[in-house]
Amino acid sequence: MPQQYPLCAVVGSDDMTLALLLTTISPEVGGVLVRGEKGTAKSTTVRALATVLPPIEVVAGDRFASAPGDTSPDGTWGSDAETETRPVRLVELPVGATEDRVLGSLHLSKVLADGVAEYEPGLLARAHRGILYVDEVNLLHDHLVDLLLDAAAMGRSTVERDGVSVAHAARFVLVGTMNPEEGELRPQLLDRFGLTVEIAAPRDPQLRAEVVRRRLAFDADPAAFVESYADAERALTDRIAAARKLLPEVELTDAVLTKVAEVCAAFEVDGMRADIVTTRTAIAHAAWHGRTHVTRADIRQAALLALPHRRRRNPFDAPGLDEDLLDQVLGDEEPDPEPPMPPEPQGDGDGDAEDPGFDTGPEDSAQPTDQSEDGGRHENPRSEPSDSMTSDEPTDVESPGDSRPSGAGQTSVIGAADPYKVKRLEVHGTGAGESGKRSRALxxxxxxxxxxxxxxxxxxxxxxxxxxxxxxxxxxxxxxxxxxxxxxxxxxxxxxxEANLVLFCVDASGSMAAKKRMEQVKTAILSLLLDAYQRRDKVGLVTFRADSAEVALPPTHSVDIAAKRLADLPAGGRTPLAEGLLTAAEVLRVERVRDPRRRPLLIVITDGRATHGPDAVNRSRQAASWVAEQGTSAVVVDCEQGPMRMGLAGTLAIAMQASHLPLAEVNAQALTGLARAA
Structure with a gap:
């Protein structure tokens, strides 16, 4: 059996490790969802968790991992059955698993050989009293999500199929990992996860070097590397066992319940599950630190883990909690006067003991920083532009034949206003893609x-x-x-x-850089992104400015990432319209090969001017004709403003055989208001 990377050797995942430990100390917390970029040791940490958990006692030979004293689900053993001790199981649920594999089905060999209809347990039965791990949980098919929801809510799995009727316990710690760039999780399943953690690769060069150093040492000699952490792993196992033993003794006072309720109310969470999970997490955190009373630090850490995915927020709001508000609600006083210290727990469960290999206590750890996926802080997408861009129109106005570097060397980042409801844009014809809410399909x-x-x-x-x-x-x-x-x-x-691929091709040149115009453009794109989120579309973003075009965001299911890239979109320079159209066409070609059933919708947002390179106008027309030849449904959103208009975007739409939509008509509410006024 291959060696498993030690949990104590994982670097830079303190919050994730703490959340996993708390939910194994108190399984009623409800599991952990880990969100993070690829290559951040999410799967490694989860798989390492099972190796440090204390072993459990089960009925010998039982297929359902039943505890001593439980009733046999299929009547194969009695109350006096022999027991045995074995390690906790980590059961992985593949994204492409079938319903029969998850729930269980007929034992085919028994049916064919003996003619006996015997039930063969599935993954839910195997995961009972263990860990059920779903990698890329956001890609799990809906019918499997429904099965998990039922099992998580009831703690039991009932099978009525193929002449078999079996009900068995299915209480497990549900752990899911996901990359937000691949799309978000269904709200119903998201709420079933007790805790959630955002994880990113460390940006400190020293920490990154230590990660590589340990990984290379493990790959060179796994046995020796695991042995070097054996003492720390055993100490961690003893501490988990001590925390579980201490858990029933942790005192829950009315003052603690009131403080938890105040925190949940302050963040406007939906329902009461947040209060319950936060309370259970605070109790588990107190037991983890060897205390029999819940402190302000316990409540604070519990709120940071249990509330981010439950607070009421808009689709593009950044996840996480306002820690200043959290500290303000908690106050400076403890919820209860500190009672006398209890006797020291057995093993290494002392709260003052040194953590074996990692830091998990909020008292000793630095406060998490609000960082973006690339390690830097994003500016507020609604912030005002710099003082250099305060006029409503650019200082240098481009024209099709102008050779001057209009807006060259001047770039700005302008925020967007609140999104609005947009006019529905559809792909022409009838498709046969994945179920969604945009275009007609069989x-x-x-x-x-x-x-x-x-x-x-x-x-x-x-x-x-x-x-x-x-x-x-x-x-x-x-x-x-x-x-x-x-x-x-x-x-x-x-x-x-059906759901479609919505590819935005955005003009970010100097002619678009005026404050009001770019704010309106970004607001329109943000509104279209919100519409794509509601219609389950895949989205991508191509921008063009200065002398080239770039794929700012490859097609993805995560509109949140697209909104972040949009917030940081600079504007200024010439207009390489032809390069933008050709880059967008290449992105669509690649996606057509990758997913031929998903039909694309190209949305070009520009004023139609082309000023980069020799013969820019003709080259842009040729590029538009090339896009039209590919048969791609397209919409040109015309951003030209002012009393004197050249109508270049309309000409571009004709060349692309695309629909022409003035920017003001993107807003469905504005159109409705005009119709009512008329």
Missing amino acids: TSNGRRIGADPTGNGGLHLIETIRAAAPHQIARGRTDGRIRFENADLRTARREGR
């Missing part, structure tokens, strides 16, 4: 619009009978029963909505 659900001789839809009974009716005499019908053949089968053709 789907497995939706309204029935016809029937097909073959297909994946459900049986269309009326059309099947109609197809068989003309052939009844030829088939010798004599007993009043309709005679069917395979050729008569008709399936329902249903029309619903």
Whole structure:
């Protein structure tokens, strides 16, 4: 069996390690969701957790990991069954698992060999009293998410299928890891995770060097490396056992409950689960530090782990808590006078003991910084621009034939206003992509619009009978029963909505850099991103300015990342319109190969001017014609303003065979208001 990387050797994941330990000390907390960029040791840390957990006692030979004294789910053993001690299981749930593999199904070898319908337990049964780990949990199929929701809510799994009726306990610590760039988690499943942690790679060069040093040492000699951390791992196991033993003795006072309620109310969380989880986490944190009373530090740490994903926020608001508000609500006084110190717990559970290999206590750890995914702090997307850009129009106005470097060397970052409801933009025709809420498509659900001789839809009974009716005499019908053949089968053709790839191609040149104009453009894009989030689209962002175009964000399911990139989008310089269109066309070509069922919608946001390079206007027209030849549905959002307009964006839309949409008409609410006024 290959060696597992030691938990105590993991560097820079203190919050994640603490959350995992607390939920194993008190499984009622409800599991942990770890969100972070790729390559941050999420899976390594989770897999290392199982090696430090104290062993459990189970009924010998039981397939359901039942505890002594439990009732046998299938009646194969009695209350006096023998027991044995074994390590805690870490069961991994693959994203592509089938429902039978998760719930369990008939034992095929028993059925075929003996003719006996015997139940074979699935992953939920195997994970009982252990850890159920889902990597890339945000990519889990909806039907598997529903199974997890049922098991997490009830603590039991009931199987009624294939002539088998079995109900067994399924209480496990649910741990999920995900990369937010691949899309967000369903709200129902997100709420089932007790704690959530945001993790990023360390930016300190010394810490990064230590990570590499330890990994290379482990790869060179895994056995020796694991042995060097054996003492720390054993001490950690003893401390977990001591914390579990101390957990029932932790006193929960009315003052603590009131303080937790005040914190949850201050952050406007939905429902009461936040209060319950925060309280349980604070108790577990107190036990972890060897205390029988809950302190202000325990409540603070519990709130930082239990509330970020439950507070009420808009789709593009940054995750996390306002720690200044949290400290203000908690105050400076302890919720209760400190009682006399209890006797020292057995083992290494003393709160003053040195943590084995990592720092997990809030008293000793630095406060987390609010950093972006690339390690730097993002500016407020709604902040005002610098003093150098205060006029409503740029100082240098570009024209198609102007050779002057309009806006060259001048860049600015301008924020967006509040998003609004936008006009729905659709891909032309009828597709067959993943279920969503944007364009028309043939789907497995939706309204029935016809029937097909073959297909994946459900049986269309009326059309099947109609197809068989003309052939009844030829088939010798004599007993009043309709005679069917395979050729008569008709399936329902249903029309619903699909999700699309929405690629934004944004002009960020000097002609767009005026304060009011760029603010309106960013607000429109932010509103379109919100619309894409609600319609389950995949989004991408291409920008062009100065002398080139770049893919600011490759196509992703995470509109949050797109909003962050939009907030930092600079403006200024010439307008390489042709380069922007060609770059967008290349992105769409690659995505068409990668996911041919997902139809794209290209949204070009520009005033239509082209000023970079020789013969810029003709090259932009050629690029537009090339995009049109690819058959891509496109929309040109016209950002030109003022009384004197050249109509270049409209000309571009004609060349691209795209829809032309003035910027003011993106706002569906404004259009509704104008219609009502008229």
